[in-house]
Amino acid sequence: MPRGQELIIILIVIAVLFGAKRLPDSARSLGRSLRIFKSEMKEMKDDDKKDDDSSTK
Numbered sequence: 001m002p003r004g005q006e007l008i009i010i011l012i013v014i015a016v017l018f019g020a021k022r023l024p025d026s027a028r029s030l031g032r033s034l035r036i037f038k039s040e041m042k043e044m045k046d047d048d049k050k051d052d053d054s055s056t057k
Contacts, residue, residue: 018026 015023
């Protein structure tokens with residue numbers, strides 16, 4: 001896991017690569033993608049749990 005100075009350098013490199021104008025849109029898109037990924041993972045776990053419950057009955 002990057003520490004303080006390393007994290008700052010990484011953020012500066014990202015800002016230079018994507019530009020300051022596109023950075024908020026990219027962060028928003030990344031947040032949406034992570035939210036979707038988490039909800040899909042939760043749904044898969046719930047489905048597995050339901051399958052286990054129905055197979056034991």
